[in-house]
Amino acid sequence: MEALLDAELDGISSHGLSRLPFYADRAMYGKVRANAVPVTTNPALGVVLGDACNGFAFPAINAGLDAAFARVAEQRASVRWVSGARTTAAFWGILWKK
Numbered sequence: 001m002e003a004l005l006d007a008e009l010d011g012i013s014s015h016g017l018s019r020l021p022f023y024a025d026r027a028m029y030g031k032v033r034a035n036a037v038p039v040t041t042n043p044a045l046g047v048v049l050g051d052a053c054n055g056f057a058f059p060a061i062n063a064g065l066d067a068a069f070a071r072v073a074e075q076r077a078s079v080r081w082v083s084g085a086r087t088t089a090a091f092w093g094i095l096w097k098k
Helices: 002-009 017-028 057-075
Strands: 039-044 047-051 079-083
Touching: 002 017, 039 057, 047 057, 057 079
Parallel strands: 047 079
Antiparallel strands: 039 047
């Protein structure tokens, strides 16, 4: 959940630590699998798919980023898609850090 801290440090608190109570609530009441392990596949050239397995979006996004950036380096293009997340997430700071 590094993106929450990054958003907070960038002065965008609406996408920062203010979301922690929401995420904790979702986990506490079983609306999200807090221990889900995302699955990443590469079904075609330049395509990196992720399944959050009913978990949080952030781990699923992060799980396939290295593969997606590798596809960009190799093929000059990549598509990154995540499904199965029970929360939403902004790609806060992820893209320009690579």
